[in-house]
Amino acid sequence: MTPVIETRNLVKQFRIADGFLWRRPKRLMAVDHVSLMVRRGETLGLVGESGSGKSTVGNCLLRLLKANSGRVLFNGQDILSMKESDFHRIRGKLQVVFQDPQSSLDPRMTVQKIVGYPLRLQQGITGRSLEDRVMAVLKDVGLQQEHVDRYPHEFSGGQRQRIGIARALITGPEFIVFDEPTSALDVSVQAQILNLIGGLQKAHGYTYLFISHDLAVVRHISSRIAVMYLGSVVEASPKRQFFSNPCHPYTKALIASVPRPDPLHRQNLAILHGDVPSPLHIPTGCRFHPRCPEVMAICRKTPPPHVAVGNDHWVDCHLYT
Amino acid sequence: MRILQYILRRLFYMIPVLFGVTILVFVISHAIPGDPAKMIAGPKASRQAIENIRKSHGLDQPLPIQYIRFVTGLVKGDLGVSIRNHRPVTHDLKDFLPATLELTLASIVICLGVGIPLGIISAVHRNRLPDHFTRVFSVFGVSMPVFWLGLMLLLLLFYRNLGWLPGSGRLDIDFSPPVHVTGLYLIDSLLDGQFDTFFNAAAHILLPAFCLSYVYLAIVTRIVRSSMIEVLGQDFIITARANGIAETAIVLKHAFKNSLIPTVTITGLSFGELLGGAILTETIFGWPGMGKYVVDSVNYLDFPAIMGFTLIVALVYVSINLLVDVLYAFLNPRIQY
Amino acid sequence: MKPKTNLHPKWRELKLTGRLLRSNPTAMAGLIILVAMGLMALCAGWLAPYDPIKLSLGERLQPPGAVHWFGTDEMGRDILSRVMFGARISLRIGFVVICIAGGLGSVIGAVAGYYGGRVDNIIMRVMDVILSFPSLVLAMALAAAMGPSLNNAIMAVAFVMIPKFARLVRGEALSVKEMPFIAAARVSGARNRWIIAHHILPNCLNSVIVLGTLTLGDTILIAASLSFIGLGAQPPTPEWGAMISVGRKFLLDQWWYATFPGLFILTTVIGFNILGDALRDILDPRIRR
């Protein structure tokens, strides 16, 4: 299947301090040569600890952040080098649902306005027809008609996230980024929202990138999973292989750290030593080597290669060369 | 080291700001229609006399050249010669700026010396009589026209009717100004060991300094009050209380220290406005500072004087704000540069 | 969730503001003062017992009494009537200045905060230049350059006030622009200008309103100070600051001349200040929710 969206060697640095006189500006490597792709109709789960750069990848895909180098191909077209006006035309095809449903909705706008916004801005639809389309999409996400004239603060968290999803859906997108859409919600509500997201995909055939730090959630929704560590993707594989045959030591540690209902399996827990290194000082060689339980001499010097370890299963690790 | 770099960087950024200030003053003051030569030549001057004055001050040159001459002089530390006073602006600065600085500093001392205790009292006795009193006092402060307060209450009441305090000027007639070291009489007289001069100068500065400080006194009181209230409600204070630490110690040691930061900030911000507000206060109290000097300079279109003084005031303002930011870092180690 | 009403959502918000306002006694006091001043200004034509401009030199400097409640000035004009008409000028100055300075300052601040980087640096340095002048000197020089008149005084004061708003809004814009709903708007297809106009500025509005209310008092004071040094409203137009300026010459013997306009400035500014303080609480979203 052809990828809907694909990144090639995507790099994003942040300047965190200005240079002055003898001081060089400080840069933070948030995304370091990341190559990913999402195929039509599938859900790619992107997991990693906070600060690993997964949200930055999502934002670069949507051109919310300007990547320093690399390419982002949407249906084969490079959207990073596109002119603003050209990109404006395909904006509606790429949508996003943010983590915090409260702050991602402008508190000064009514639901009608928030949800109808993309249509109004991109296609200039107003008035009656806009209201109708808003009503329709609200129904899709499980909200009622009378909600349209309310402000976000009059809703519960789960309802707000439904509004956020409605906004993402109204333009009929091909690709939606979910940036930790459930992490701010109560567990009971999480499930509802995840089911809604899954149901919508089944009904309309959307393509998702699902970003989360929670393996359980990713496991629930994804068809394929990629792991990020310190700005770089260390392993990507279909969901089944990911859990049955994790290859990268970091992936193993991640899976092991997920709490299990069965207390007998506790002794299998792999423990990672040390803290996550600062993204300002990324370790040489393999960036995971200071914490890796299976570290070798080569890991300290040489960056790991990109290795295929199975069907559609890639890993960046010296162990598999 | 970090802080040093920060200071250096801020000093560097001061240059364009001060440069902008010179351009702005130059443009505005030259936009005032009129000719300073016509102002100082006297009411009956002949055209020849006016022309001679214009020439001797370089006013016959095109404006860009006048500006360039000003800036090149500035680099050499020369602010030009006052058209009205016929002497270097730097000399005028030396004579008038200290009086204003003394007044401003004295009112800051009053601001903090009265405002902080009032704020603390108000916060500790929240919603009780002292608090209500303080709040009324401070609302009046921010709402009172300075010149009106000075005229009505202070001069009329304390000088003319009660006779408790001396009238205008910096010293009584029997006192000679102390030897010029800083130009601040309160400091110079102490350095010189002339205590009666010191007390005389202090009595003279009391009314104008209070008048000038009242607005900011109110603001300081408010800031201290609100930040104290916030701090007093925090966990560590409650813990301290629970541990039986005396209430006074809690207030002074813990709560007060935390309310210092906003106080410092507001003091720095107010400094520039105090310098500006000094103009009215100086007029009313006959205080021989730069307020009146600047007003007169504008009235006579004394360009070098206008330029020199605004530049110096801007410099003082910018430096004070830098100082405040550095103090900030000192008081709050969490802030990094 | 609130009970459902049929009112338009904007009205519901306003009603909430009104309810919070009514339950706050100081805010109400401020509001009542200001409404009273506003009514006095509007109805000065009916309320004022005398013509504020017509001279009657024979009745010069009469003390307050049954005929002239606030006494008369050096031209024999009724001070009460002049104070009433003066409210029109002083309040107008206040409002116009705040509208100009608040409007321009907010846009400048929003642009600086939103774009950041070099744009921000340049704009804020320019604001620093204006800020580092003593405001009165700057206003004075500007008013002198443009010629003393009411409109020019308004422009001058507005110019001086711009950085206050710009600083505030820039600070707010810096935090607002990081909010996900700004990213959401961009994903929805909003361009920078649209975002500034429809998201950044509206979300700074509360702070601007509060600052505006508090600054309005200041503005009346600065404008009065300008009149005090002869650069504001032109005679014989009554203006509070100008009245005090002339009145101070008579202060020692005719105390009423400067006192009444002074009291009116004081009262009005107090009104704005306590209303502003209260609005700060009322408009605070943490309290509203």
Added chain:
Amino acid sequence: MKRWIGIVQMVFFLSLIGAPWVGAAGPDTLVVGVSSDIHTLDSGVSSDNYDWRQIYPCYDRLVKYKVINGKGSTEVEPQAAESWSVSDDGTVWTFKIRKGMAFDDGTALDATAVKFSFERTLKIGKGPADNIGAIKAMRIVDPYTLEVTLKNAYGPFLQTLATDGANIVNPNIMKHEKGGDLAQAWLAEHTDGSGPFKLVEWTRGQRAVLEAKSNYWGGAPKVKKVVVRFMAESADRRMALERGDIDIAENILIDQIPALEKNPDVAVQRYPSQLVEYVYINNQKSPLDNPKVRQALCYAVDYQGIIDYVLQGNGVQMRGPVPKGMWGHKSDLFQHTLDAAKAKSLLKEAGFGSGLNLTLIYSERRSSWEQIATILQSNFAQIGVTLKLQLMANPTLRDRVDKGDFELCLGAWSPDFADPFMFMNFWFDSKLWGLPGNRSFYKNDEVDALIRKAASIADQGQRTQLYQKAQEIIMDDAPYIFLYQVQTVVPMRKNVHGYVYNPMLESMYNFESISKE
């Protein structure tokens, strides 16, 4: 609650200790409260009476104004010049210098010093040079005889020698010369003359201290020290006078005088001055180029009302341009008075029966102007003239007056020396349009001829005739609205004696003869 009572008690207690503030000076020190600081002390540069106040007592001049029966007069008598003679054509003057006068450093005041001083002022070429501008050349006949040749006969010459611009300065100041500035930088902050006082302290913005010279050739002054305090506010000076902190208060606002007069320790003296206030009418600007319109305006003004209310009676209406007390004044000259009906009919004749819009510009230089402007506005409204008032910064006003860019403008004038030349030749000579004096841009060839002739002859009788004839023509042309001649009001403590007012020496004091009990 107890604490609060304690604080109140303490404040009360403190107020009892704090005895009323006493700041008065002793009998050897005279303190004068004035409104404005000194700008420069160089008499070759300053054109400002407020500077002259301090400069004048530090120097001697060739002649001085006579004091007759304790009153200042406009006649001159010998001072540094013992005697003088003049050639028949009035162009060559020979002065005999008094012997035994010396500057502080011992240098004798002689013909060289006089020549040096005049030459210096002329070379600097600023305001004061205009006063003695008639001088063409000077020759030292012997060390104590100076011969001065004028460009042409100049009636008021002797009077000009009593002005501050004719001060005799110690030639040794040239050792302070820097970059060819004729010691201007040094003399701006110092004095070096042979007068009864010398300046010992000048704290800017605060005060100047003049110390009496006990060895002054004319006799030691009665006080040892004069302190001039700079106090910008009239109310401030008045309070200080009432409290005895100062002995003489200058420029007290007229409305504060009645209350001062009630104070038993204060004496208020009134002197007829030659300071006049008037309205410039731009004669070159339509419709003011029509004499009928100008006359109508002159008839519309309530002169007495202005004097009664704005001046509180401290003034008299002018009668023609030359003020009362100056020779050449014509007491039976025609002068407009309030006559609204006549004004209206004149306007009608001029074709403005339906009304007229005019603008009056003024500055805040004199505190009375705003009131006068307001009254004029109301007066003019009576005859259908709508007057717009425009207050502006002083430099702007002067600029517009100089360029003739105005319709009506308020002005004030005082003579530098006692000669009608100061009024007639300055105000009406068409060569002096704008700031130099003729602010109404008036031009009448007949008047030009009359006043120019009057200036070139020395005989006072003849000159009076010429000036009076010119005045008659002028009153018919109505180039200005002549308002009033001010009375100078000088309030001082009752224990101050010997003050002499001279209308030529506005703001200047005879410190050498003032004493204090």
